[in-house]
Amino acid sequence: MxxxxxxxxxxxxxxxxxxxxxxxxxxVAGAQGRYPTKLITLIVPQPAGGDADAVCRTLQTKMQELLGQPVIIDNRGGAAGNIGTALGAKAAPDGYTVTFVNQGTMALNPYLYPNPGFTVGQFEPVTQLASIDLVICANSTVPVNTLKELLELARKEPGRFTYGTAGNGSANHLAGEMLKAMAKLDLTHVPYRGGSPAIIGALGGETNLVVAFPLAALPHIKAGKLKALAVTGSKRSKALPNVPTVAESGVKGYEFASWFGLVVPKGTPQEAISRLNFAANGALKTPEISERLQSGMTEPVGSSQQDFARLIAQENARWSKLIKQFNMKID
Known part of the structure; x- marks a missing residue:
């Protein structure tokens, strides 16, 4: 006042x-001085225009309304999200720096990189925002229309095909390596500095294939510039009902779903974490945001802080074993 x-x-x-x-x-004056009282920075460890950026910009406006303060997005791409995530880990634990994280940065990179620049223990979970299946696409010059056709051709011509991803150690990379291992394929991985550059690489013919998050890939699929061969989840997507799953395409037992959420540095006051949880989950519940995410094959979640902490722990236990099982390595 x-x-x-x-x-x-x-x-x-x-x-x-x-x-x-x-x-x-x-x-009254004291109540008005409580968190937040200034601008909040949301670090997105991927380049602008990619899947992570699209999700954050979808939530940005509504979160600002619910928090009563501006939320700005700071894109810090590179090293499969390690650069931006490490920056978030070193931020002041005051609630004014939030980091967007995903399965790659929180459950894969700690086992793929000898020193990713951060540890999971440096963060406090805020909320799981959503879960999402990936889509495997081919550029328009590849003479196949389904993953089953690709598998047949790739086995006849080992080493012919390349696939692009958001970078070494990214969820896209792991999904591709799982496909290679389980289908016994000889594919060459081409890492990019984010999901958007990987899609541009496929569109321009730098790679034959791309393993992508749907939010960024769907416009190109609908325009006929990319051919969706398969989705990585356990069931078909409502957004691409005619596209089979990888398992349906002949790779039995294959299932890969990713997730993402928000974290803050360890030691952030609980009041700030609770407010951020409230704002993010509130934004996800609005019909326009929920529908927009679902149209991109992204399932809104909006979890409690405790549930997100459990998910991160479970995923670390799972992927530490799978990475060893499939002998996944950084190129």
Whole structure:
């Protein structure tokens, strides 16, 4: 409450009420000073225009409304998300720096990189935002229309095909390596500095294939510039109902679903974490945001802090074993 507001209210009240009102004013002012009181930075460890950036910009406006402060997006791509995530880990634990994380940075990179620049223990979970299946696409010059056709051709011509991803150690990379291992394929991995550059590489013919998050790939699929061969989840997507799963295409037992969420540095006040959880989950519940995400094969979640912490722990246990099982390595 500003000094002018105080004077107006005091003047409007009767003399008998002045002492009581004057005693309440510091409490009102103190309540208004609680978190957040300034701009919040959301670090997105991928380049602008990619899948992660698209999700964050979808949520940005509504989160600003619910928090009452501006939320700006700071894209810090590179090293499969390690650069931006490490920056978030080193930020002041005051609630004003939030980091977008995904399965890659929180459950894969710790086992793929000898020193990713951060540890999972440096963060406090805020909320799981969503879960998402990936889509395997071919550029328009590849003479196949389904993954089953690709498998047949790739086995006849080992080493012919290349596939692009968001980078070494990314969820896209792991999905591709799982496909190679389980289908016994000889494919060459081409890492890019984010999902958007990987898609551009496929569109331009730098790679034959791309393993992508749907939010960034769907416009090109609908325009006929990329051919969707298969989705990586356990069931077909509502957005691509005619595209089979990898398992349906002949790779039995294959299933890969990714997820993402928000974290803050360890030691951030619980009040700030609770407010961020409230704002992010509130944004996900709005019909326009929920529908927009679902149209991109992204399933909104909006979890509690505790549930997201459990997911991260479970995924670390799972992927530490799978990475060894499939002998996955950074190129």
């Amino acid at each position: 500003s000094p002018i507001d105080r004077r107006v209210l005091l003047k409007a009240m009767s003399g008998a009420a002045l002492p009581a009102l004057a005693g309440l004013l510091p409490l």
